[in-house]
Amino acid sequence: MPSDLAPETPAPAVAASRPSAKDVARLAGVSTATVSRVLNTPEQVDVHTQQLVREAVTKLRYVPHGAARALRSARSQMIGAVVPSFDYALYARTTSAMQTVLDAKGYSVVLAEHHYDLKAELRTTEQLIRHGVDAFVFVGLDHDPALFTMLENYGRPYVLTWGVDTNGRHPSIGFDNRAATFALTRHLIGMGHRRFGLLSAYTQGNDRASERGAGVRAALSQAGLSLPEDCVAYGAIDLVTTTAMMRGLLRLDPARRPTAVIGTNDIFAVGAMLACREAGVRIPHDISVTGCDNTDLGATQTPSLTSIRTPITEVGRAAAEQVIARLEGRPFQRSMLLPFDIVIRDSVGPPPPTA
Amino acid sequence: MPSDLAPETPAPAVAASRPSAKDVARLAGVSTATVSRVLNTPEQVDVHTQQLVREAVTKLRYVPHGAARALRSARSQMIGAVVPSFDYALYARTTSAMQTVLDAKGYSVVLAEHHYDLKAELRTTEQLIRHGVDAFVFVGLDHDPALFTMLENYGRPYVLTWGVDTNGRHPSIGFDNRAATFALTRHLIGMGHRRFGLLSAYTQGNDRASERGAGVRAALSQAGLSLPEDCVAYGAIDLVTTTAMMRGLLRLDPARRPTAVIGTNDIFAVGAMLACREAGVRIPHDISVTGCDNTDLGATQTPSLTSIRTPITEVGRAAAEQVIARLEGRPFQRSMLLPFDIVIRDSVGPPPPTA
DNA sequence: CTGTTAGCGCTTTCAA
């Protein structure tokens, strides 16, 4: 039922003339330089003059022109947050936390998605730099090398998040993705599992996925277990795909089929649960399933999903604080490793006795 | 295990001098005006000159200075998308669709959350206007009246989404929230339900919630049914709250307790499911539950949640297209009403025979 | 088709 309203020619779109610093200066009986000082470095201005200017500002509802300020002072008060995707609220919670901190300090957050495409990330970031964004927060450690060159060329500070750059080349705030899945895999091994499956995001340009996969492999090889190639599947992060990936694993010969399936995040794990549900495979009786990032999506499944609580809001807060410190020329902690917790729920149990 | 890395004093943060139009002009042997024309109105420039300029642009990796351009031309190529929240991927999917369209046309999307606070929305929007954002997309029809005054004062085009402004005062692209829950409620009545519960978002400043509630009430009163006040609960949109709300309904005298509970979105419905699960109340045998917006969260529950597929990505796409058309002075369709579908799944059934 | 010129609104020397 699309509307039958007729198309409409555009309104004149004339920007009403907004008050300028000149208007404020005239009303307050001072120069525009003083108006600027009152707003930016009030300590340099006589209190009485300040009063006058502030009254004029309020009366005229004056708001400084951001572009003019950015042009002149080379600082826009805008922070870019460039994330893979807002689907499934994985990264959204990090940016939400960032925004809260930055808003309070008078910065605006410019959000952009790149849909797991590092070339798109590069292009988007260039766009944002051109628009005058002062500093950046990125997700993950894997990026196009040209990204860092560009940031350096334009003198834009940045922080990587959701991981910690162990060789210290880049400022980073995150957690140990490999240790997280390592610990979880050890838990499953401890329960008696010997045959594992791994459902992973594409690892190309996604260090969270590759590190998480590496954690699983490390724990298995430490226990003398192998991860057969046909028990591993890679795919996009959406439930349709992840469910199809698990269907593939379920087609394996029952004698070889994994008794425990690990997803590199909750979306893979929930996809696995859906595939099991439709195939009549019982969780955790027949197969145990685990995820990562502890989303509501996983926690509310039946059975509830065992996962890893990664400190994704803490990461956002800390990243925002680092960026502010750097822009304001204060000391800052370049790297931060935050802790995770394993959240054991009902989707894991011992392997079936027949296995 | 916070890192023990020592704090660090900031890097000099000197912005490397980027190439300007002057540099390009010199290299190409033309004036800066011609450089500008090649980039903005190439049809006014000789093809050979264009070639020269483009080569210089590429060689110097020249990117126009956004703030300078914005200052001079009063257009920044930035579109503001102001949404209530990115939690639960409700609005994120709309903005994601917008971004895809706008990116392709060379616009950047500036995203902001207001957490269901219309005063915060007003402040955020003012910030964005000050930063030179050209046009806006908002969610919902309810806003602070000062918002519209401000947009008009500054000559900023805008579109409202997720609803259609029936009196036509504002451009809007959305769907009929009231009709959606009306249809769903009729379906439940048709199955024999007579006692209903409603779990709603706060209706203050949230027309989606109030319209959806109104749709439920309209269908009930048309059928001669009432909705007792103690069968209605209002709360914030998060699972902890929505689960607690449902616990309240479950404490009612069984003879009065609703046999069907309608959530104004899937988060309320899933909260209801969680409360039922912990209380041993069977869905749909003892109570039927429905949601709205057809999220993965609801669709993957056990039993799967009956919901309403609202065209939230289509809305994003259409909003982006309207905004582009307006900024580029082309005709546009001011309002658009898009269709919804009811998605019947396993969370609804006839009321229990005892009721 | 192209160059010259003026100036968007602000901040920041420099002088007073």
Added chain:
DNA sequence: TTGAAAGCGCTAACAG
């Protein structure tokens, strides 16, 4: 403590 004046990088009006 304040004002005058310059100019950030770009685009648009006007000439040629």
